[in-house]
Amino acid sequence: MATLVGKVRMGLVALLVSTLVALTAPSSAQQPNSVNPTASSVTEQQLLQQFKTIQGRGSIPDVKSYTIEQPAGRDWRHFHEVTLRWIGAVAIIGILALLVVFYLSRGMVRLKSGRSGVTIVRFNAFERFVHWMTASCFVILALSGLNITFGRPLLLPLMSPEAFTAFSEYAKYAHNYLSFPFTLGVVLIFFMWIAGNIPNRIDVQWLKRGGGIVGNDEPPAERFNAGQKMIYWIVVLGGTAIAVSGYALIFPFYGTNIEAMQGAEMAHAIIAMLFIAAMLGHIYIGTIGMEGAFEAMGTGTVDLNWAKEHHRLWLEQESTRTKAGRSQLRPAMRRGE
Amino acid sequence: MARMKFLCDADRCIECNACVTACKNENEVPWGMNRRRVVTINDGKPGERSVSMACMHCTDAPCQAVCPVDAFYTTADGVVLHSKDICIGCGYCFYACPFGAPQYPRVGNFGSRGKMDKCTYCAGGPEEDGSMAEYEKYGANRLAEGKLPLCAEMCSTKSLLAGDGDIIAAIYKERVVKRGYGSGAWGWSTAYRETITT
Numbered sequence: 310m311a312t313l314v315g316k317v318r319m320g321l322v323a324l325l326v327s328t329l330v331a332l333t334a335p336s337s338a339q340q341p342n343s344v345n346p347t348a349s350s351v352t353e354q355q356l357l358q359q360f361k362t363i364q365g366r367g368s369i370p371d372v373k374s375y376t377i378e379q380p381a382g383r384d385w386r387h388f389h390e391v392t393l394r395w396i397g398a399v400a401i402i403g404i405l406a407l408l409v410v411f412y413l414s415r416g417m418v419r420l421k422s423g424r425s426g427v428t429i430v431r432f433n434a435f436e437r438f439v440h441w442m443t444a445s446c447f448v449i450l451a452l453s454g455l456n457i458t459f460g461r462p463l464l465l466p467l468m469s470p471e472a473f474t475a476f477s478e479y480a481k482y483a484h485n486y487l488s489f490p491f492t493l494g495v496v497l498i499f500f501m502w503i504a505g506n507i508p509n510r511i512d513v514q515w516l517k518r519g520g521g522i523v524g525n526d527e528p529p530a531e532r533f534n535a536g537q538k539m540i541y542w543i544v545v546l547g548g549t550a551i552a553v554s555g556y557a558l559i560f561p562f563y564g565t566n567i568e569a570m571q572g573a574e575m576a577h578a579i580i581a582m583l584f585i586a587a588m589l590g591h592i593y594i595g596t597i598g599m600e601g602a603f604e605a606m607g608t609g610t611v612d613l614n615w616a617k618e619h620h621r622l623w624l625e626q627e628s629t630r631t632k633a634g635r636s637q638l639r640p641a642m643r644r645g646e
Numbered sequence: 647m648a649r650m651k652f653l654c655d656a657d658r659c660i661e662c663n664a665c666v667t668a669c670k671n672e673n674e675v676p677w678g679m680n681r682r683r684v685v686t687i688n689d690g691k692p693g694e695r696s697v698s699m700a701c702m703h704c705t706d707a708p709c710q711a712v713c714p715v716d717a718f719y720t721t722a723d724g725v726v727l728h729s730k731d732i733c734i735g736c737g738y739c740f741y742a743c744p745f746g747a748p749q750y751p752r753v754g755n756f757g758s759r760g761k762m763d764k765c766t767y768c769a770g771g772p773e774e775d776g777s778m779a780e781y782e783k784y785g786a787n788r789l790a791e792g793k794l795p796l797c798a799e800m801c802s803t804k805s806l807l808a809g810d811g812d813i814i815a816a817i818y819k820e821r822v823v824k825r826g827y828g829s830g831a832w833g834w835s836t837a838y839r840e841t842i843t844t
Contacts, residue, residue: 347657347827350693353835365687365697368663369680376746377685377699380836386708386742457714457736465716470732474715478734485758561737561759571741 353378362567373562385571389458393578397458400586408593418522418599420614428610429627436501437609443494443544446487451585453480458578488555495548498541505532506541511622521619522594532623540591547584551577648810649724650767650789651838652798653818653831654698658805661686661696665797665806669700672768672796673785679749681765682797695829698806700797701726701747701765702837709739709748717762723789724811725767730783735759744836767808768795815842 356363363378432440456464456477465473512535518528520536528534533541554577557565565573595602601615616624661684669675669682682700707726710718717732718739737759739748750759770787773780780787788796798808807814815831819842822828831842 345827347829350657350829351687351695352829353832354830356687363687365685366689367683367685369666369683371678371680371683374680374683374746375685377683377697378744378833378836379746380744382708382742382744383836386712389712389738389742457738461714461716470716470729474717474732474734477715481734481736558737567741567746574738574741 373567376567379567381568381571385575388575389578393458393575393582396579397455397582400582401589404586404589408589408598412593412597415522417597420600420612421527421618422614424601424615425613427613429613429616429624430609431605431611431616432609434609437606439494439497439501440606442490443498446491446494447588449483449487450491451581451588453484454578454581455585456480485559488552488559492548492552495544495552498548499545502533502541506538508535508538511535512538522598527618527621529621530619530623531626532620534620536594540587543584543587547580547587551580551584554580649812650703650809651724651811651814651834652700652702652767652795653807653814653834655805655807655818655821656695656697656829656832657825657827658803659684659696659698660803660805662802664800664802665698668796668800669765672788673766674781675763675785676751679751679763681747681749681763697832698797698801699745699747699833701743701767702745702833703765703767704744704837705839708742708744712738712742714738719772721769723767723769725769725789727766727769727771727784728762728764729772730761730763731772733761735761739764745833765795768793811838818842 353363357378357380361379361381362376364376367375457480460473460477464476468476511529511531515528515530515535518524518526520534521527522536554573557563557569557573558577561570595606599619601612602619605611613624663684666680666682666684670680673681675681682698684696684698686694686696688694703720703724703726705724707718707720709728710720710726713728713733714736715732715734717730717734718726718728720726735750735753735758737748737750739762740746740750747764749763751761751763752758753760766784766787768786768788770776770780770790771784773783775787775790786796788794793799794808798806801807807817818828818831835841
């Protein structure tokens with residue numbers, strides 16, 4: 310029995326070996342070099358041309374790590390290093406130069422009829438609080454933001470790297486946290502002053518007559534003239550855009566990918582530079598650019614003659630609106646008395 | 647001086663993730679962060695390829711260029727390192743990096759980032775070579791001991807190569823000639839502005 314089983318087994322093995330040899334013979338006759346597994350495989354160049362990025366499937370929870378190559382980072386770098394610095398320098402130094410030239414040639418816009426000594430309420434305490442909350446946040450946000458773009462070439466050479474890091478880290482925290490009161494301020498400004506800031510025909514006339522800034526004309530204006538309306542809409546629209554892009558950056562990759570983050574940063578930075586330039590103009594007119602303007606936001610009251618010269622229609626409205634006519638007017642100390 | 651580079655031969659990578667594990671262990675990389683990862687492109691389809699990717703230690707590194715506080719430096723070996731004492735965790739290097747290398751520990755609510763962490767080519771940081779302070783912040787400094795990064799040393803198929811750029815390029819070229827194919831050095835044209843002609 311044992312020998313029979315052995316013979317059968319021998320026969321089976323021989324059959325198996327011969328079949329295997331027969332099967333493998335044709336494939337071994339082929340040239341090994343003709344098998345090219347990369348012919349059908351994905352290639353880096355083709356993927357980059359087609360999709361600009363190379364993505365795949367990974368095995369760790371961090372989804373952004375599935376993008377293994379995004380050469381667009383180099384374009385973003387160029388924007389951050391070159392383009393943005395040019396935009397910022399031209400916008401900010403440009404507006405400062407313009408303001409200096411303007412101040413030297415035009416000087417402060419004076420009150421032609423002097424001070425009457427009687428004042429009228431222009432901005433109440435709540436309006437002033439909202440303005441100064443937004444404004445003080447804006448100044449810190451602007452300086453801490455400019456530090457990210459210009460700090461390394463301008464500030465770092467003046468101090469030790471550790472000191473600059475300590476400063477920049479506090480600046481970053483200030484930038485993140487003060488964004489919340491700033492955004493609240495923009496929202497409040499929108500609702501508080503929207504009524505007086507709808508553009509109308511008076512604004513066209515006001516602009517045509519140089520607004521009392523260029524030249525010596527005194528075009529009539531309501532509570533807000535065309536220039537102030539422009540500032541209002543810059544703050545409301547610019548502030549909204551900067552808040553939206555900024556919160557995309559504060560919450561990184563919350564529903565955004567790398568392209569969206571780069572885009573948000575670029576939008577945030579460009580709008581910020583233009584915003585700062587516009588606010589420098591606003592600060593100029595509100596301080597040294599015009600006599601009697603600062604007190605509107607400082608004490609909340611303006612001189613009657615200032616109102617007559619710059620916001621005649623508003624003064625008329627206020628006078629007719631209040632029954633007594635002069636109930637809102639407050640006698641103030643005359644200068645020199 | 648050598649110019650250190652990484653080269654991943656995608657035709658050899660079998661997606662075993664040993665490089666990822668070796669890196670995490672050797673450098674004690676914290677939870678939720680990976681200095682190196684393996685990504686499979688066209689997974690499950692014909693012609694799929696896996697690539698192991700970490701910091702490529704670029705020539706003229708974009709991270710170094712955009713850093714607002716100048717935290718990065720490139721060593722004489724061409725390794726791009728950074729100082730965690732200088733980093734402010736702004737996240738800009740991640741936007742600039744073509745390879746998604748920078749990682750940030752979450753230190754607070756929302757998206758607040760801590761000090762950036764990335765592949766150091768197993769070369770530590772600015773602290774004294776082999777010191778405890780260096781190890782705690784940056785992980786191992788194998789390069790100072792005359793060893794190459796552990797990810798490449800561990801690679802079971804020798805797909806991931808580390809070492810002087812000219813030498814690993816020569817090894818790769820020789821392989822391509824011998825086996826008759828090669829899908830190229832992934833990331834080289836972006837990182838080093840050069841490719842290996844095969």
